[in-house]
Amino acid sequence: MKFLDQAKIYLKSGDGGKGCTSFRREKYIERGGPDGGDGGKGGDIIFETSKELNTLIDFRYQQHFKAESGNGGTGRNKTGAGGNDCIIRVPLGTQILDEDKETVLADLTEEYQSMVFLKGGDGGMGNTNYKSSINQAPKKSTPGWPGEERAVWVRLKLIADAGLVGLPNAGKSTFLSACTRAHPKIADYPFTTLHPNIGVVKLDTEEFVLADIPGLIEGAHEGHGLGDRFLGHVERTSVLLHIIDATEDDVVNSYNVIRKELEEYGAGLSSKPELIALNKCDALGDELSEDQANQLRKATGKSIYKISAVSGDGVKKLSYELAKIVRENKYGQTA
């Protein structure tokens, strides 16, 4: 699947149609009054969410969107036809940002959410509107109001319930493929994952969406590695699963590097509930992995889940723990 999570696009709503100047002309009726109709309204620019989409890739091929202009009014008091709206379909979790790339103008998080973003211009007035007791034959009509024009950024922040974080090569994508039907790229080198992947973890009676993002390294917030912009995709999750490679010499350092990046990124990531998994325990054997787990326990004061994403050991249990936190966070249920 191709993935694109931000794009700049140019929008223009339709101009209003011109009002018409016209006079009634019929046999035997001399000096028929004004009968110029109003112009039609220009089409709106509308954003609409669609569950079928999960990337903004379509914007790589089209950046300009224009709604139709309204038609001009005509004689016999006929109003011009309104211009067609331009409907732009976006995935759930899409934000519309101003050109500064910071000010959030709209946040489209719900299914079938539809939002008129730029209104089409109103149609101009036909001369019928200007008829008065002192002017029975006004020639005046007005042009339509212009549509609005604006450049914006669209940015996708995936809507997932749980997010995977960790250093490159820790086994995040392997974990995703172990508990969902997603098939992310997995390989024995850093930065295998270049864009987020999502999958649905299905348990007996519940399910949740898990997001896998590219690995972070020290200084990611300053642009090192792939940077930290993919962290946006786990901003809306209920819980983070921090995956640590047990075969690393200093697992506590691995943990701290990522925690620091989460803090630097902000957006509440460092205060989100976090579960810690020590992965690749199969490669170390029981004793050594217990040593590593102890180091982490001591340093963090938290439970450490020993797992192997390759053999599947401990993955189910951890999935249930994640589901529990998601449930509590989303629905406020503890049972």
Ligand SMILES: Nc1nc2c(ncn2[C@@H]2O[C@H](COP(=O)(O)OP(=O)(O)OP(=O)(O)O)[C@@H](O)[C@H]2O)c(=O)[nH]1
């Ligand atoms: N022995 C062992 N190897 C593992 C385990 N989990 C992952 N690996 C291996 O570790 C390497 C990296 O795995 P990935 O899942 O691609 O790691 P990642 O964290 O997604 O890496 P990036 O996408 O680069 O951030 C691959 O060669 C995996 O086969 C595990 O539980 N045991």
Ligand SMILES: [Mg+2]
């Ligand atoms: Mg990966």
